[in-house]
Amino acid sequence: QKEVEQDPGPLSxxxxxxxxxxxxxxxxxxxxxxxxxxxxxKGPELLMYTYSSGNKEDGRFTxxxxxxxxxxxxxxxxxxxxxxATYLCALSRGGGFKTIxxxxxxLFVKA
Amino acid sequence: NAGVTQTPKFRILKIGQSMTLxxxxxMNHNYMYWYxxxxxxxxKLIYYSxxxxxxxKGEVPNGYNVSRSTTEDFPLRLELAAPSQTSVYFCASSTDxxxxxxxxxxxxxxxxxx
Numbered sequence: 457q458k459e460v461e462q463d464p465g466p467l468s469x470x471x472x473x474x475x476x477x478x479x480x481x482x483x484x485x486x487x488x489x490x491x492x493x494x495x496x497x498k499g500p501e502l503l504m505y506t507y508s509s510g511n512k513e514d515g516r517f518t519x520x521x522x523x524x525x526x527x528x529x530x531x532x533x534x535x536x537x538x539x540x541a542t543y544l545c546a547l548s549r550g551g552g553f554k555t556i557x558x559x560x561x562x563l564f565v566k567a
Numbered sequence: 568n569a570g571v572t573q574t575p576k577f578r579i580l581k582i583g584q585s586m587t588l589x590x591x592x593x594m595n596h597n598y599m600y601w602y603x604x605x606x607x608x609x610x611k612l613i614y615y616s617x618x619x620x621x622x623x624k625g626e627v628p629n630g631y632n633v634s635r636s637t638t639e640d641f642p643l644r645l646e647l648a649a650p651s652q653t654s655v656y657f658c659a660s661s662t663d664x665x666x667x668x669x670x671x672x673x674x675x676x677x678x679x680x681x
Binding site for chain 2: 544
């Protein structure tokens with residue numbers, strides 16, 4: 457069983473739609489949950505991260521963690537064509553353990 | 568402040584050739600990493616370093632070598648290139664790996680081995 461599973465997509469939505477991106481994981485020791493955004497032919501950049509369970513909001517983006525279900529989500533409200541990118545979830549146990557990345561979901565937002 | 572800089576951006580190698588991917592960061596980060604990214608496979612850690620003079624293997628180190636003589640530089644050496652090393656390589660750095668370990672990535676080096 458992989459440590460983290462993420463549907464690679466692609467996911468295509470119209471402009472203005474609400475987008476839901478998800479990852480599941482198997483190791484309950486993960487404490488930090490991150491989302492990176494990667495534009496085509498660029499390096500990933502951190503979008504946001506949460507510690508333990510709960511929600512975190514930053515503008516149009518909301519990250520949600522459900523540790524009981526080992527399920528994390530990223531919601532994008534009022535999606536824009538500029539949101540078209542690959543979104544990678546990343547998990548860390550902290551304490552010097554290495555970050556584990558999901559395969560990434562390719563998102564296309566059509567104008 | 569340039570962040571993490573990788574060179575070259577693109578390279579084509581013949582089987583059996585060797586080359587070095589360069590990585591430098593100007594943020595005074597102690598921790599540096601090399602990842603490879605293959606389609607549908609996510610980012611796999613090749614090697615990492617917790618400071619000058621200290622390196623260690625990641626998930627997929629075979630066929631690669633690294634060195635860390637300064638805080639700023641972390642080159643990745645490919646010896647005897649093989650088609651399986653065709654990939655996009657990313658260098659990254661971070662200040663502290665005790666918490667979330669937020670990574671700053673370079674723009675990537677796209678390598679093709681023919």
